[in-house]
Amino acid sequence: MWNRVREQRAxxxxxxxxxxxxxNVSRQTVISIESGRYLPSLPLAFTIARFFDLTVDKMFDxxxxxxxx
Amino acid sequence: MNAFIxxxxxxxxxxALAGVLFAAAWLVRGGPLWWVSIPALIGTATVVAxxxxxxxxxxxxxxRAGSRPDxxxxxxxxxxxxxxxxxxxxxxxxxxxxxxxxxxxxxxPFLITFLITGYxxxxxxxxxxxxxxxxxxDADTAGLARPPVRT
Numbered sequence: 001m002w003n004r005v006r007e008q009r010a011x012x013x014x015x016x017x018x019x020x021x022x023x024n025v026s027r028q029t030v031i032s033i034e035s036g037r038y039l040p041s042l043p044l045a046f047t048i049a050r051f052f053d054l055t056v057d058k059m060f061d062x063x064x065x066x067x068x069x
Numbered sequence: 070m071n072a073f074i075x076x077x078x079x080x081x082x083x084x085a086l087a088g089v090l091f092a093a094a095w096l097v098r099g100g101p102l103w104w105v106s107i108p109a110l111i112g113t114a115t116v117v118a119x120x121x122x123x124x125x126x127x128x129x130x131x132x133r134a135g136s137r138p139d140x141x142x143x144x145x146x147x148x149x150x151x152x153x154x155x156x157x158x159x160x161x162x163x164x165x166x167x168x169x170x171x172x173x174x175x176x177x178p179f180l181i182t183f184l185i186t187g188y189x190x191x192x193x194x195x196x197x198x199x200x201x202x203x204x205x206x207d208a209d210t211a212g213l214a215r216p217p218v219r220t
Contacts, residue, residue: 025139028129028141
């Protein structure tokens with residue numbers, strides 16, 4: 001599933017470690033989410049979306065992966 | 070009890086307890102092999118020290134060793150334990166089959182392990198959500214043209 005985590009993090013000038021601390025997850029988990037290897041749980045997806053002031057469907061897009069596949 | 074132990078010490082404490090119990094078992098057994106308890110204790114101390122050091126590292130393994138995993142790291146641990154359980158079930162079934170085939174008397178450890186893994190699986194199904202079908206509420210049935218047929 002495609003997501004905007006890396007893009008939004010870069011826009012705000014945050015490091016992966018800083019974002020991880022803000023979301024209360026590990027740096028490795030942020031890396032996994034950004035690379036699409038890990039799909040976050042619904043609560044974590046909401047936390048991420050709220051952190052970036054976006055909605056969940058703007059943050060995560062299942063159709064984008066199909067378009068890119 | 071976990072609340073009284075700092076997270077980084079929890080896993081090392083469990084390993085220390087297990088190691089001490091194992092060493093004590095060799096001591097209680099007695100006989101010429103009582104000395105096995107000494108290397109068992111040394112090995113336990115080594116593992117516990119390594120685990121404590123690992124718990125301070127910024128890695129997935131470190132987070133698990135330090136009892137501070139996030140949801141992904143917990144999921145990885147759960148999948149690993151599920152795989153270990155599946156392998157134990159398959160290995161015990163294979164061992165049981167061989168023991169039966171050769172008409173052996175040492176089939177009971179395999180049988181017990183197989184029964185425990187099978188029971189653990191059923192217990193997991195019961196605890197984690199199977200059999201929660203319940204009855205549909207009004208919102209679920211509102212769109213139906215007619216109520217479901219009752220038998």
